């Protein structure tokens with residue numbers, strides 16, 4: 358018995374509504390609650406039996422708005438330092454992150470097991486991947502499963518962030534570690550290399566400097582994952598603001 362529930366993230370939205378979508382397994386029509394239809398073409402639902410999550414595409418005639426860039430509407434909840442009990446303003450700088458693709462749809466959200474967003478595009482490997490902010494390429498590597506990965510280090514008002522772009526089908530020409538990149542420079546093409554079931558971008562954002570031996574949090578990949586899980590537990594979702602843009606991202 359497949360029981361499907363909307364995950365909590367959808368419940369924070371304003372004005373829940375109900376739509377119908379098909380369960381491909383048994384072709385039953387199901388009802389889903391979903392958030393603002395302009396903001397979300399898909400819902401992530403959980404299978405209670407095995408806790409896996411799947412994405413259901415809502416059958417809608419969406420009219421989507423174009424946006425030029427995404428400004429973070431609220432400051433990410435930062436970790437409270439254990440020794441500081443302060444109600445002072447958060448120190449996270451106001452910042453603007455850009456979408457990593459021209460077109461896309463979020464198919465998976467961050468969780469303790471998946472500290473990233475998965476983004477698909479109808480363009481498939483034709484979708485170019487861009488940095489979410491200006492920065493410097495800090496890593497070009499493959500993981501043990503063969504995923505092509507690029508990381509970019511960002512310095513935003515003195516605060517270091519790393520964005521990680523995974524499963525690329527190929528790297529951009531002339532990409533090298535240390536290369537300064539802007540939001541308009543290609544990092545490569547969307548793909549499905551490595552542990553992946555389809556063409557998509559897996560993008561993680563953490564507030565640390567991956568591969569920087571002086572970074573106390575993520576000097577290497579182990580640190581990156583360890584730190585990422587800690588930050589997810591602290592409700593840091595990095596690129597989270599981007600989920601609020603319309604799902605068809607004519608945004609660059």
Ligand SMILES: [Zn+2]
Pocket residue numbers: 465471473474475558559560
């Ligand atoms: Zn992923």
